[in-house]
Amino acid sequence: MVLFKRLLKYFALLLVVILFVLGFVLYPLLRGATGYSAKMLCSGVFVEGQSQQRVEQMELTSFPFDRVVNTVDTESKSVTSTIFGLVSQIAVFEDGKGATLFPEGYQAIEGREPLPRLNNDTLPWPQGSIVADTLPAGVDIEGLKQFVDEQFNSTSRAVVIVKDGQLILEKYAEGIDETTPLLGWSMTKTITAALTGILVKEGRLNVDQDALIKAWQDDERSVVTLNNLLQMSSGLIWNEDYSKTSLSDVSEMLYIKDDMFQYASSPKLLSRPDSVWQYSSGTTNILSGILRQCFNNYQSYYQFPQKALFRKIGMEHSYIETDASGTFVGSSYGYCSARDWTRFGMLYLNNGNWYGEQILPEWWVQYSTTPAISSNGKYGAQVWLNASKINIPDMPSDVFFFNGYRGQRVTVIPSKNMVVTCLNSAPDGVDYNYYLTEIMKYISE
Incomplete structure (x- = not known):
């Protein structure tokens, strides 16, 4: 007993x-x-x-x-x-x-008031909604429509194709139209980079700037530069695994933390900056927090994407969601209509110039599409590259793109003066090498 x-x-x-x-x-x-x-x-x-x-x-x-x-x-x-x-x-x-x-229970975020949306329905594309019924030379539109229709499946949400500045084709899933804001996931990273570029143009930031965060100024992280963050080469410890059986850094940041900037900026260095390329959503949310530090009041920060970018290029069905602390989730939570995502691609296609107004620094797109050290030619400054043809082997090496975790992609094709936006809802839903190379068969010029 x-x-x-x-x-x-x-x-x-x-x-x-x-x-x-x-x-x-x-x-x-x-x-x-x-x-x-x-x-x-x-x-x-x-x-x-x-x-x-x-x-x-x-x-x-x-x-x-x-x-x-x-x-x-x-x-x-x-x-x-x-x-x-x-x-x-x-x-x-x-x-x-x-x-x-x-995550810690609802608390109102004070001073978070967006600008009113403008109605651009009477303006011609791309600033507005009126699309010309003519086509650029060399486009087999019937063949292109048939191909897009054949490839449009249960996970497809929207497709928009622009050639020579003209919107030549668009297609939407049921319940979605040209005004529906759609999640871009990590395509949002490029928007955050563009906003960074605007502040660089205004002289409020510098890509070579270090000692970026107060908590970093007296330790080894003081040497991390804005360029290191933009190129995903900061050396900070980070785990970007999206496993459903364990909670990685990225999942903890996005779904458990109130203040994503604070969480993402807390890890120490694992390697010397510029020595290792490592994809990190935390890095982009550090950038988002740094952008917030550039403003004297929260309202100015919150309206900055609309004033400095979205409104200027006709992106009136777009916004970035914030975390519970009020900081934009610049890594992941950009919601833009398919046309707006395409407008953003056109801005990069035109070297940051929007019909005469230089929105980004004149050198920003070239800088953004220059391969980061140790990235093996596949990544620039918050932009994916085809410089080494690793990503899209059968497409030209000048192609670059904004890429989302669930199959969202805006592909910029400078040699064809084209932007192809394809928004999906499954990571394996589109073979973009096949999809884009087939599209090119219907474009002769």
Whole structure:
């Protein structure tokens, strides 16, 4: 009997240890699952105008997201996501601002007022919505339409093709049109880079600037430059793994942290800056926080993308969502209509000049498309490159593109004076090497 009681005691102790370990491991995963679910549903329903069922089918069918219970409140425009009755997170939508995840509970963000949207329906493309019914020379439009139609599948959301500045083809999935803001995921990184370039042009930042953050100024990170961050070569410790079975740095930042800038800027150096290229969404959110430091008040920061970029090039159906601290999630949460994503590609195609106004520094696009050290020719300054033909081997080496995690891509083709925007909802939904090379068969000039 004594032995039995002793074994029972040890068993109970072991059970407590197992439950503690499981809780330590599982709790962050459950937080991540509810954070992702709440944020994706809130943006999908209230920003993109999709049904709850549609968003869940597109984004939340795999484990553990299929175990999350989501409650969409159309009156408060919020989504609460709960798993196993243990963990819950809330995301809230506000008109003109998008959805915000509040990992520590909802708290209003003061001073976050967007500019009113302009109606450009009476203006010609690309500044406005009126598209010419003529075509540039050398375009086989019937063949191009047939190909795009054949490739448009259940995960396709929108396609826009521009040649010589003219919008020659567009196609949308059901429930989506030319004004629907669509998530670009990491294409947002290039928008953040463009905003950085504008502040460089204004003399408020310098690409060679170091000691960028107060917490870095007295340690080894003081040598990290703005250029290092733009080129993903900072040397900071980071894990960009998107595994569903473990919580990586990127998942913790996006779905558990209130202040993404603070979290992303906290790691130490793993390697000397410029010695290793490492893709990092945290790096771009550091840039976003640095941009915020350039403004004397929050409202000026919040309206900066609209005033300095979106409004100037006709992107009136675009915005970047913020984290709970009010900082733009510059790595991931850009929502723009397919036409607006295309306009942004055209800005880069035209070396940062928008019909006579130099929005970006004259050298910015060349700088952005120069391969970063150690990137093997595949990445510049928050822009993906085809310089070494690693990414799209059958396309010209001058091609560059903005790339999103779920198959979103804006491809700029300077040698053809073209921009091809393809927005998808599955990472393996499009073979872009095949897709783009086939499109080129219908463009003879």
